[in-house]
Amino acid sequence: MTTADAVEEQLQVDIGGMTCSSCAARIEKRLNRIEGVTAAVNYATEQARVTYPPGVTADELIAQIEAAGYTASLPRSKSPSDSPSEDDADTRSDMRSVRALRDRLLVSTLLTVPVIVLAMVSALQFRNWQWLSLMLAAPVVVWGALPFHRAAWTNLRHGAATMDTLISVGVIAAFAWSLYALFVGDAGLPNMTMSFNLTPDRGGGQHDIYLEVASAVTVFILAGRYFEARAKRRSGAALRALLELGAKDVGVLRDGQEVRIPIESLSVGDHFIVRPGEKIATDGVVDDGTSAIDASLLTGESVPVEVGPGDSVVGATVNAGGRLVVRATRVGAETQLSQMARLVTEAQMGKAPIQRLADRVSAIFVPIVIALAVGTLGFWIGAGEPTSFAFTAAVAVLIIACPCALGLATPTALLVGTGRGAQLGILIKGPEVLESTQRVDTIVLDKTGTVTTGRMTLVAVHPAADTTADDVLRLAGALEDASEHPIGQAIARAAAERFGTLPVVTAFENRRGLGVQGIVDGHAVVAGQDRLLVDAGISVPRELGDAHSAAEDLGKTAILVGWDGLPRGVVVVADTVKPTARDAIAELRALGLHVMLLTGDNERAANNVAGEIGIDDVIARVLPEDKLAVIRRLQDEGHVVAMVGDGVNDAAALAQADLGLAMGTGTDVAIEASDLTLVREDLRSAADAIRLSRRTLQTIKGNLFWAFAYNVAALPLAAAGYLNPLIAGAAMAFSSVFVVSNSLRLRRFRASTGAIEAGARTRNGIASRRQAQV
Amino acid sequence: MTVPVKLAGFVVLLACVFALGAGLGALVGPFGNPDPPAHVVHTP
Numbered sequence: 001m002t003t004a005d006a007v008e009e010q011l012q013v014d015i016g017g018m019t020c021s022s023c024a025a026r027i028e029k030r031l032n033r034i035e036g037v038t039a040a041v042n043y044a045t046e047q048a049r050v051t052y053p054p055g056v057t058a059d060e061l062i063a064q065i066e067a068a069g070y071t072a073s074l075p076r077s078k079s080p081s082d083s084p085s086e087d088d089a090d091t092r093s094d095m096r097s098v099r100a101l102r103d104r105l106l107v108s109t110l111l112t113v114p115v116i117v118l119a120m121v122s123a124l125q126f127r128n129w130q131w132l133s134l135m136l137a138a139p140v141v142v143w144g145a146l147p148f149h150r151a152a153w154t155n156l157r158h159g160a161a162t163m164d165t166l167i168s169v170g171v172i173a174a175f176a177w178s179l180y181a182l183f184v185g186d187a188g189l190p191n192m193t194m195s196f197n198l199t200p201d202r203g204g205g206q207h208d209i210y211l212e213v214a215s216a217v218t219v220f221i222l223a224g225r226y227f228e229a230r231a232k233r234r235s236g237a238a239l240r241a242l243l244e245l246g247a248k249d250v251g252v253l254r255d256g257q258e259v260r261i262p263i264e265s266l267s268v269g270d271h272f273i274v275r276p277g278e279k280i281a282t283d284g285v286v287d288d289g290t291s292a293i294d295a296s297l298l299t300g301e302s303v304p305v306e307v308g309p310g311d312s313v314v315g316a317t318v319n320a321g322g323r324l325v326v327r328a329t330r331v332g333a334e335t336q337l338s339q340m341a342r343l344v345t346e347a348q349m350g351k352a353p354i355q356r357l358a359d360r361v362s363a364i365f366v367p368i369v370i371a372l373a374v375g376t377l378g379f380w381i382g383a384g385e386p387t388s389f390a391f392t393a394a395v396a397v398l399i400i401a402c403p404c405a406l407g408l409a410t411p412t413a414l415l416v417g418t419g420r421g422a423q424l425g426i427l428i429k430g431p432e433v434l435e436s437t438q439r440v441d442t443i444v445l446d447k448t449g450t451v452t453t454g455r456m457t458l459v460a461v462h463p464a465a466d467t468t469a470d471d472v473l474r475l476a477g478a479l480e481d482a483s484e485h486p487i488g489q490a491i492a493r494a495a496a497e498r499f500g501t502l503p504v505v506t507a508f509e510n511r512r513g514l515g516v517q518g519i520v521d522g523h524a525v526v527a528g529q530d531r532l533l534v535d536a537g538i539s540v541p542r543e544l545g546d547a548h549s550a551a552e553d554l555g556k557t558a559i560l561v562g563w564d565g566l567p568r569g570v571v572v573v574a575d576t577v578k579p580t581a582r583d584a585i586a587e588l589r590a591l592g593l594h595v596m597l598l599t600g601d602n603e604r605a606a607n608n609v610a611g612e613i614g615i616d617d618v619i620a621r622v623l624p625e626d627k628l629a630v631i632r633r634l635q636d637e638g639h640v641v642a643m644v645g646d647g648v649n650d651a652a653a654l655a656q657a658d659l660g661l662a663m664g665t666g667t668d669v670a671i672e673a674s675d676l677t678l679v680r681e682d683l684r685s686a687a688d689a690i691r692l693s694r695r696t697l698q699t700i701k702g703n704l705f706w707a708f709a710y711n712v713a714a715l716p717l718a719a720a721g722y723l724n725p726l727i728a729g730a731a732m733a734f735s736s737v738f739v740v741s742n743s744l745r746l747r748r749f750r751a752s753t754g755a756i757e758a759g760a761r762t763r764n765g766i767a768s769r770r771q772a773q774v
Numbered sequence: 775m776t777v778p779v780k781l782a783g784f785v786v787l788l789a790c791v792f793a794l795g796a797g798l799g800a801l802v803g804p805f806g807n808p809d810p811p812a813h814v815v816h817t818p
Contacts, residue, residue: 159777378795
């Protein structure tokens with residue numbers, strides 16, 4: 001994926017052959033050495049994100065990575081329009097490498113078990129048993145540990161050392177010592193026996209062999225690598241699932257005939273058919289037909305949304321109702337699905353500052369450990385201990401030191417956390433966002449579209465003395481049915497809901513800025529502002545005037561209605577509060593956040609809404625351009641501020657906030673400006689997003705602590721000769737598995753939004769359907 | 775610095791560390807070993 005920029009370009013490169021986070025650090029260092037190049041290499045996703053100046057080419061970057069001893073290639077665009085065979089090839093090669101690792105592990109395990117049993121149980125040590133052990137252990141050390149030797153050799157040629165160097169040196173050292181003892185020392189004698197201890201044998205001499213150490217360490221580390229590889233595949237599954245959501249082919253209308261074409265041949269402006277049960281091929285606008293769309297795959301919202309001509313539909317959602325003809329508006333990488341996938345990938349590519357520290361540490365760790373092992377060897381030899389003991393202690397140091405778990409700590413947690421977020425409709429933009437969610441203490445909610453639905457709904461009808469509310473609503477609704485204004489639509493929708501079919505309007509006239517007028521059921525009806533009624537020769541009585549101004553004071557919109565020369569009533573419409581807003585505020589409070597409401601309405605209206613949802617702190621009369629200033633002021637007061645907004649007019653404030661959350665289906669501007677995008681319109685997902693981000697960060701910190709603590713605690717033990725290399729190898733593999741499974745716990749993260757009350761959702765569904773139909 | 779120079783430097787460093795370890799071991803060891811080497815003379 002190459003995106004052209006004014007000065008520099010960005011490139012994503014697939015890297016093969018990385019075996020530990022040190023490899024990632026090395027490639028990164030090498031790329032960053034080129035002038036103007038900034039690279040971030042992620043071990044978990046096996047990808048690098050490189051920003052480079054115009055003077056540098058992609059081929060040069062790839063050559064640099066290959067010169068470091070790894071494979072590099074430009075990834076294919078992973079848009080839903082990718083042909084299935086390419087996706088399959090990707091998955092197949094992934095599976096092949098995991099399977100190859102599994103075969104290596106299985107064969108090595110089968111060969112190693114008898115070696116360990118023979119070494120541990122003296123009673124089973126028959127005449128010349130040690131030579132059988134050698135036969136079994138040799139393939140494990142040579143072929144089983146080949147990936148480690150190969151990586152160590154590649155690194156050595158470039159004057160570098162990684163985790164593989166440690167493992168390779170440790171295994172070869174144990175094996176070489178055994179060969180020496182067997183062929184030169186006394187260990188090869190037919191009646192040799194040996195006993196197994198948890199700590200190395202101080203009295204040992206040249207008759208001890210460590211074949212079981214060499215092969216068992218290989219098996220344990222292979223097992224760790226295998227589980228890692230499987231977890232990496234599994235945690236990437238969420239993203240793969242997201243990309244696989246898209247339809248593969250589509251029926252396009254060409255000269256009135258339906259032609260079936262692959263999805264990648266679809267272009268903007270094409271009209272395509274979506275049958276019931278089919279996935280919508282790409283983002284578009286409905287041209288013909290009405291249906292219910294199930295967007296749950298994309299948003300997690302389980303109630304289908306009704307759509308009709310003129311409504312926008314999103315690719316990869318499922319047509320649950322009738323046949324639709326849709327005009328494509330966005331294809332390929334431009335679709336909402338692709339944008340979501342890109343956001344997730346970018347978040348996974350980035351690195352938390354804490355991870356960079358871990359990378360730096362592991363890059364200098366290896367040479368230090370090798371020096372420590374040599375120092376240990378020297379110390380015990382100098383102290384007069386048998387060479388075999390000194391040697392065992394040195395090998396234990398090499399093996400215990402591998403900080404593989406350290407390198408896995410951040411990427412695995414980030415992969416699983418962002419993957420789970422994507423499933424819940426929460427898109428986390430990058431790892432630095434996680435740190436912000438931990439620090440925020442204040443959350444500012446934009447009123448319209450965030451706390452409220454952003455759609456006008458009828459809230460009250462005040463009839464004049466000699467008129468009924470039903471009459472007012474029926475005639476006003478019938479008149480407004482011809483109007484396209486959102487306020488008019490809200491009245492028409494409410495009337496249609498109450499009375500079913502509405503009378504027909506004739507001589508309809510839209511008086512721009514004032515209201516509408518027309519003939520309904522033989523009555524000359526006017527609906528709009530008081531000036532319109534005055535123009536029609538109708539004077540507004542005091543009680544209707546009071547109802548009008550009371551509603552306007554509360555930030556609602558009041559429409560005066562009159563017919564046949566007389567005032568008949570006031571219809572009040574307003575943007576209603578989302579049914580789950582109150583619960584969401586309570587959840588945000590429970591997270592320790594101070595909740596504030598930001599709105600352009602007057603104080604009374606703002607307080608009215610705030611009271612309804614349980615917010616005490618309101619900032620009213622804020623113009624869109626002043627939102628930014630409000631966030632700045634709060635930050636100047638020492639608060640760490642999160643902002644939830646619904647898009648374009650909040651973009652600046654979202655970017656200024658320490659943590660920006662964009663609501664709704666995410667306009668491009670909102671996504672760019674925010675740190676977290678909430679695909680669902682439910683405000684409770686804001687609380688979920690913060691909880692998930694905090695949990696992910698906690699997991700990362702926990703992982704780092706355990707990986708570090710483990711290495712630091714075990715090294716002195718190994719150097720002091722209190723750790724058998726066999727135990728060291730097992731413990732090391734265990735720490736990797738621990739870190740990976742700790743990260744996988746994030747997959748069980750539960751969102752509170754699952755408990756949306758069904759009635760509320762149905763009401764929303766009906767509202768949107770009516771609006772769509774008008 | 776070229777790779778061979780770097781590697782040679784590292785090997786020399788390792789040799790020094792080994793010598794340092796051995797020297798240190800000879801000075802403070804063997805602790806915890808019940809059988810002292812033959813050259814250690816016990817005095818009542």
